Amino acid sequence: MSVENAPVVDVDEAAIPVEKKMYYRFESNDKKEFRVSELAIQQSETLNRLVEAMGYTSEDVENKPAIAIENIDGKTLKLVFQWCEHHKGEAIPVDDGSVPKIVEIPEFDAKLMDIDNGLLFKLIWAADYLNIVQLLNVSCKKVANMAQGKTPAQLRRVYLLPSDEEDEAAKRAAQEAQDPRAREVEEEFEERKRQGGNSFF
Amino acid sequence: MNSIPFLRLPFLVIQDVVSMMCPFELIHLAKVSKRSKRIVKAILDTQFHKKYHVDVYISEDYGTAIKNGKNSWYYMYTSRRIPTNYLLTEQTVLGSTIVFLQNFTLNKLDDFQRICDLCHDLFGDFKGIDINMDNTDNQSIIDFLRTKQESFEDCEVCSISERGDDVKHFLENLEITRNVSISAQISEDININLPENVENSIFIQHSKFIKLEQFLALKSKQISLNSTKFTNQDIRSILMSWMATESHLNLERLRIAFNSTSTEYILQNIPIEDGDEFQMDARLVELRRAPRGPDIRREDGKKARVIL
Numbered sequence: 001m002s003v004e005n006a007p008v009v010d011v012d013e014a015a016i017p018v019e020k021k022m023y024y025r026f027e028s029n030d031k032k033e034f035r036v037s038e039l040a041i042q043q044s045e046t047l048n049r050l051v052e053a054m055g056y057t058s059e060d061v062e063n064k065p066a067i068a069i070e071n072i073d074g075k076t077l078k079l080v081f082q083w084c085e086h087h088k089g090e091a092i093p094v095d096d097g098s099v100p101k102i103v104e105i106p107e108f109d110a111k112l113m114d115i116d117n118g119l120l121f122k123l124i125w126a127a128d129y130l131n132i133v134q135l136l137n138v139s140c141k142k143v144a145n146m147a148q149g150k151t152p153a154q155l156r157r158v159y160l161l162p163s164d165e166e167d168e169a170a171k172r173a174a175q176e177a178q179d180p181r182a183r184e185v186e187e188e189f190e191e192r193k194r195q196g197g198n199s200f201f
Numbered sequence: 202m203n204s205i206p207f208l209r210l211p212f213l214v215i216q217d218v219v220s221m222m223c224p225f226e227l228i229h230l231a232k233v234s235k236r237s238k239r240i241v242k243a244i245l246d247t248q249f250h251k252k253y254h255v256d257v258y259i260s261e262d263y264g265t266a267i268k269n270g271k272n273s274w275y276y277m278y279t280s281r282r283i284p285t286n287y288l289l290t291e292q293t294v295l296g297s298t299i300v301f302l303q304n305f306t307l308n309k310l311d312d313f314q315r316i317c318d319l320c321h322d323l324f325g326d327f328k329g330i331d332i333n334m335d336n337t338d339n340q341s342i343i344d345f346l347r348t349k350q351e352s353f354e355d356c357e358v359c360s361i362s363e364r365g366d367d368v369k370h371f372l373e374n375l376e377i378t379r380n381v382s383i384s385a386q387i388s389e390d391i392n393i394n395l396p397e398n399v400e401n402s403i404f405i406q407h408s409k410f411i412k413l414e415q416f417l418a419l420k421s422k423q424i425s426l427n428s429t430k431f432t433n434q435d436i437r438s439i440l441m442s443w444m445a446t447e448s449h450l451n452l453e454r455l456r457i458a459f460n461s462t463s464t465e466y467i468l469q470n471i472p473i474e475d476g477d478e479f480q481m482d483a484r485l486v487e488l489r490r491a492p493r494g495p496d497i498r499r500e501d502g503k504k505a506r507v508i509l
Contacts, residue, residue, distance in 0.1 A: 117205040144221035152232035159207030
């Protein structure tokens with residue numbers, strides 16, 4: 001798809017190339033295109049390495065196809081690049097080893113992440129895949145905050161955690177899927193038990 | 202309720218999320234299922250290795266205190282009526298935050314044992330015990346703790362009512378290796394075996410039950426005994442024993458409170474040297490500077506200031 005036909009999303013006014021500022025074009029898996037400044041890309045270790053390896057000039061950026069990010073959709077990628085543009089030039093945080101790990105969510109990030117949990121889930125996956133340390137920190141913090149003041153029963157619902165029984169059932173189902181004969185043997189065993197048999201064999 | 206499929210996140214992300222949770226949230230997450238407990242434990246064992254330690258904490262309520270060196274999270278069970286089943290209170294003192302979570306229960310001993318089991322599994326051996334013995338479950342608590350581990354580093358034992366038998370049961374069943382602090386009421390006629398090999402410090406508030414021979418067997422660096430029934434002669438024997446390197450070889454500081462109308466006899470015919478005032482170790486809070494006074498010398502040359 002050419003640049004003209006692609007649904008270009010200008011993530012941020014500051015991201016629009018002015019003068020000699022370098023920018024790159026990226027395309028989501030649903031063919032949405034984004035222009036992102038070089039400085040913003042530095043927040044993502046994955047993308048930063050990628051563009052460094054490609055060695056594109058400004059002309060290359062215009063003439064060659066946008067760089068495809070195949071496992072992230074446009075809605076998610078828009079959030080990612082909005083975050084990167086807002087935080088461009090900031091130092092990548094280093095874990096200071098404190099427990100619990102201390103992370104503050106800035107106001108901009110809080111507003112950016114004021115989204116449904118389905119999209120938050122995708123945003124976390126994207127931040128992890130693109131290795132954007134601070135975006136991963138704040139999005140993980142948002143998930144960790146969901147546990148605040150919750151009882152175990154409430155946590156089970158918030159994090160959709162299966163109970164022991166559900167885990168056991170899933171494990172059995174997985175085993176049976178591997179070995180269909182196991183289910184038949186179990187049913188036969190149950191049937192013999194019902195009939196009062198002492199021994200299976 | 203707004204939910205997110207936690208277990209479908211990448212494991213390193215789960216690790217990040219868990220690393221941002223406070224100990225209460227870690228405990229609640231571990232309580233959800235065997236699988237969630239395995240995840241919390243795996244992360245604690247790797248990322249948080251030795252960064253938390255847990256003390257047993259018994260007051261009117263029973264529970265555990267999870268500490269990271271600066272902050273403390275008390276996970277408690279109470280049988281007192283509280284406004285909600287879970288009550289969270291937080292206070293900050295000198296930059297350290299102390300958070301209490303009180304859970305209402307009709308059987309705090311059972312729930313205490315369960316939370317001890319869980320904390321022991323998650324965080325490893327308990328470090329210390331802080332126990333107020335003004336309750337009726339002391340012996341059950343001690344017997345239970347003995348099933349978890351026989352040795353603890355520190356203890357703080359207190360009571361307002363007389364609890365000599367419980368203190369005796371405590372010291373006979375649990376070994377304390379570094380610091381002992383006992384301010385429980387103990388009658389003087391009870392026979393309690395004191396732990397002799399406490400490495401760092403021993404403090405006992407009501408010490409009338411302690412006999413001279415027991416005292417001479419102690420090997421701690423710091424010993425502080427209040428309201429003893431030692432006599433001038435006992436104190437003299439203690440000093441002479443130290444000078445002859447017969448006892449207290451590791452002693453750095455000794456404080457004994459005893460009744461005496463005149464202490465002149467204590468140093469009679471004991472060789473002393475006049476010593477200058479000196480700065481004491483800042484950790485020994487009660488007395489920052491030792492006043493000018495008599496020094497006694499041990500056979501190996503070590504000197505001690507005697508302050509009567």
